[in-house]
Amino acid sequence: MLINNWYVAATSAELPGDRPLGVRMLGLDFVLFRSGGSVSCLPGNCCHRGGALGDGRVADGCLACPYHGWQFDANGQCVLIPAMGPEVRPPRRARLDSYPTTEKYGWIWVFLGDLPPEERPPIPDLLPEYDDPEHWRLVPYRFEAAANWVRMEENSLDTIHTSFVHRRFGGRVDPKSAAADIELLPHGARVRREKHAPDASAKSGELAKLLPANRTRTRVSLEFSIVGVCHRIQPTFSEGMSQINFTARTPIDEFHTRAFGWQARNYLLGEEHDAERIKGLEEAIAEDLRIVEKVRPQLTPSSLPEEFLTKADSMEVAFRRLVRHWANRGWEIDSERYAVESRNQALVIPSPLRRIDPHNWVHRTVPLRPAGINDLEPA
Known part of the structure; x- marks a missing residue:
């Protein structure tokens, strides 16, 4: 399975403005919610104690975890930890990766990867x-x-x-x-x-x-x-x-x-x-x-x-051949390693913000196969 690609996560009609939607892609869980007229996509589990964010609620453009009420904004930053009180600003490390989204053909597309905007391939105009x-x-x-x-x-x-x-x-x-x-x-x-x-x-x-x-x-x-x-x-x-x-x-x-x-x-x-x-x-x-x-x-x-x-x-x-070419760029998830490592730690797809600011994250990123080892022989 490949990162740094656009994937359809859901239909636009499946995501109302008042509640989140949990989806599974590339063997990982994600959550979608609407904030300020656009769609946000975050990893599916809270960085606090792993609560399933797809079962949470949307309030004032933020996503609230169903487990302890932590609230995350559209960019994945925690803005409220109820147990600490509203007067306490959550630390920067209390954050989640956030993935680019767009709506096209009545579908919600999510870019699962860390490429900057100028390097992302456009969604094809095939319809x-x-x-x-x-x-x-x-x-x-x-x-x-x-x-x-x-x-x-x-x-x-x-x-x-x-x-x-x-x-x-x-x-x-x-x-x-x-x-x-x-x-x-x-x-x-x-x-x-x-x-x-x-x-x-x-x-x-x-x-x-x-x-x-x-x-x-x-x-x-x-x-x-x-x-x-x-x-x-x-x-x-x-x-x-x-x-x-x-x-x-x-x-x-x-x-x-x-x-x-x-x-x-x-x-x-x-x-x-x-x-x-x-x-x-x-x-x-x-x-x-x-x-x-x-x-x-x-x-x-x-x-x-x-x-x-x-x-x-x-x-x-x-x-x-194209699948192999993308894998050769180091974009293929190592599924065997992921199956082992994900047993006792939350793993996520790296996001664009993580590439810019790689330190001070709770979640680790999924293991990827090394670049350049997946060449196919000629037919």
């Missing part, structure tokens, strides 16, 4: 249709998987598996035609592929009525970004008729992943058609999970030759 409700109908989706985040994302980047896993996509329709060259990008890659359209009997409902009877080809564009671990998949069924699945994945821990998504369509724009589209989407998610949750090893191999990869796996290889 401009979000701001065009006149021409696109959007429906949200969300699910969790008992699978590693890299395995889950690679499955979405794999356009060959659709011919074997997804019934509504036609089932075993000439996967060879899906292979194509990819375009590498600074933080990801994109590909455009064309393949045989599934037989008309594979589609049902209102969508089937709109498709031309003589349809023979389907175009699919796919782009991913390691920033936010997100991707956009856009099949074009016929001229002017298209659909987009935009998904961001957040590691809950090494073996569990949470996905946030929007499906956008430029056909059947009425709300009455949402249920049918959601049903098809949920069916496809279930088909994927039946496969990916049983893939072994659960974590991706440490070198490419440990799997027999082909050109058809080029998007997956590109993603895996």
